[in-house]
Amino acid sequence: MEPWFTVQYLSSENISKETLKNSNALIIRSTRKYGAETLLGTKVKFIGTVTSGYEHIDTEFCKQNGIFFSTAHGSNAESVADYISAALIEISKKIGKPLNELVLGIVGVGAVGSQVKKNAESFGMKLLLCDPPKNLNDDIFAADIITLHTPLETGGKYPTLHLANKKFFGKTKQGTWFINAARGAVCNSEALREALQSKHLGGAVIDTWENEPNIDTSLLPLVEIATPHIAGHNAEAKINASKMIADSLCNFFGIECAVRFDTSRNKTGTYSICADDLAFRKNPKNFTEIRNGYKRIYVK
Secondary structure (H helix, E strand, O other), rough: OOOOOOOOOHHHOOOHHHHHHOOOEEEEEOOEEEEEEHHHHOOEEEEEOOEEEEEEEOOOOHHHOOOEEEEEEOOHHHHHHHHHHHHHHHHHHHHHHHHHHHHEEEEEEOHHHHHHHHHHHHOOEEEEEEEEOOOOHHHHHOOOOEEEEEOOOOOOOOOOOOOOOOHHHHHOOOOEEEEOOHHHEEHHHHHHHHHOOOOOOEEEOOOOOOOOOOOOOOHHHHOOEEEOOOOOOOOOHHHHHHHHHHHHHHHHHHHOOOOOOOOOOOOOOOEOHHHHHHHHHOOHHHHHHHOOOOOOEEEE
C-alpha cells in the first residue's frame, strides 16, 4: 500500500489516540478492542479488519462518528473447511466408522458453513443444516458430529453468545462429537467441560476458546484435538483477507491501487491437524505466539 499511502506499522498494544492522531485509516486484526478509547479525536475514517468477524470493533461508535468499517468475511472459508475435514477424518477413526456412515450437523451455513457442507458432501456424509439462532431446532441434535460456524453476536435479535450451553449439550445424543472453529464464546466452557467429564459427548475438537488468549488450559486434557484459533489461518486465507481489505481501502478513498496478490492455492499433501494439536499442547501458554507464527503443515 506504500505507493499510495504513508504507512505506519504498529503492534496492537501501541495503537492509541496518540499514535493514530494523524491517520486516516486503520487496518487491524482481532487481538484487542477498538472503539472510543483508541479512535475518538483521531482522523480515522476507515477501519479494515483482516478477519471474518468484527466483534472487536465498536460498530456503534463507528456509525455515530462516520467511520466506515470493512471485514474480510469469507476470506478464510476454505482454510476453516480444510481444518474441519481433517477433524472429521480423525473423528471417524476414533468412532470406528467411515464418514459416509456418519451424520454431520452444521450450525451456521454462511460462507464457512457452506464450504464445510461441500466438503462433507464429497465424503458422502448425511447432513443436517441449521442457520441459528433463527432456526435452531431439535433436528440438528440427531447428528453424530455437530460443528459450529456462527459469528459471535452478544446482543440484538439473534444472539449467539453461549449458544452451545448446558441445554444445547443436553439435547445431543449420547456419544455425539462437538467441533468449535467459530468463535470461542459461542460455546460455554463450563457446559462443555461438564458434557465431556460426564462422557455424554464422545469427544471434542476445539480451535476457538473463551477468553483468548488466556484460555482455561484445564480443558485441554478433556479435548481430543486442541488448536490455538488457527483453523482459518493458513497462508491462502491470509492473502485473501489482505486483498479484500486492500481493495476496500482503495475503493473507500477512490484510489486505483494496482495491488497484486498471488491467491493461488499452493498446498501439497494432506493437512496434519494432529501436528497442530501436538504443537499447541507443548506450550499452550504461548497461544498468541503460536497463532501469529502459524504455518499449516501438509504431509505427503
